[in-house]
Amino acid sequence: MTLQGKTAVITGAASGIGRSMVRRFAAEGATVIGVDIDEAGLAKVAAQMGCAVLVADLTTAEGVAAVAALDIDILCNNAGILDALTPLEDTDDALWDRVLDINLTAPFKLCRAVVPKMVAKGGGVVLNTCSAASLSGGRAGCSYTASKHALLGLTRSIAWYYGARGVRCNAIAPGAIQTKMQMRQPPHEGGMQAYMPYFPTIPPQGKAAEVADVAAFLVSDGARYVNGEVISVDGGWNAY
Template sequence: MNTLSISSARVVPALNDRIAIVTGAASGIGHAQARLYAAAGAQVVAVDRSSDALLELVSTIRGDGDKAVSITADLTSTSDIARLVKETTDQFGRIDILANTAGLHDGYVRSLETSDELWDRLFDVNVKAVFRLTNAVLPGMLERGHGVIVNIASVASFVAGGGGPAYTASKHAIMGYTRQLAHEYGRKGIRANAVCPGMVETGMTREVLSDSTSRFVKAVNAVPAGRFAQPEDIADVALFLATDAARFMHGAGVMVDGGLTVR
């Protein structure tokens, strides 16, 4: 298998000029994923609602000699999803990899305090947007007989406590959807898998993690890894799932939680 060395201490599998859409690329896991996919040889289409942050990301990637373009889109909009897929296929001819990374957290709001609006917002972004974008990309993948879908799920896809009920239910839904995709399309050349992070330091969680006395920080510090994750820790696994090294993985939910769920 071809490899691409990006530092003296690191060798990553090459993505061989594959076309990869990465959502949520303006920050956090998506940002790290876009940079790592590009370093591994992919042409990255970085997607988010924040155009300024995307332009900065693309400039950084291109400055490293890798390839990326940005498309600003609201993934809760069906017209934006259609435009995203059309612009990508018009420019590159195909989509090989779809990384559904964009997502929202509910701030651990308990069920009795969860409004219909919060519940709907979480499901619109975390579930329905993934469903719609995947369905928009799948026909082209099926026509070519090859495609990779990497969803960002969560430890909250399996256990309670990673969020409030809206977040936990939405991430359970993503894991179920990932498995169903593998069941329906695996024999047709589509690989669908999910990465299931524990606590990751991103813009979405930084406020919670900044309080060293909080029960969340204490719980994270008690895990075998002894720390919370950085976005790159998750992006490394998302890269593996996108490569041919994961060719026999279908419908998997890969825990990347520092050992949070070992007990």
């Protein structure tokens, strides 16, 4: 497997799974551009891994335009936020909009801008970071689950429409991975209570590098006949 000669843009690159993707893709020879809203975190990634970086808020038109202006072979829509396990009745408009804006609308707008350019230059690859919550109702709160189900739908739609024109679009569905994501907000009390009986069914937490390994394969030519697929990287959680 090699990504030699490819330019890969990875969103959410300042932390967690995105940062591990930067490391892994660079090790495979890709030219990596890490994108994130977190300027300080990105600076550390650039210093440690020698990649190019772009500070951008992907919920803004300017942020999307800045990324879309790049010449991209591989686009990884990985930036995302959790909803603190908030159930439907306590999901206010602000939470819904924030989660959908970053988890779904940003990948949609980036793909809308980038995929036609990939077609024009003869091909490209998109990889969307979905979630175990793309496949089941009991992995997160209402807005996160809805956003990640919809992101899988976006993935399949792009795969179906653009596969014959040289653009593959797949998804990875991480399970419980050790990153900062869960700690960024305190969990919703009721959501947490509903969730707790099922904790023993969660496999031991995985590492961001284990997700990045699968991502590196999916964006490589080794996966050239894989399109519109979602690969769980969850230690078997989806099998329970």
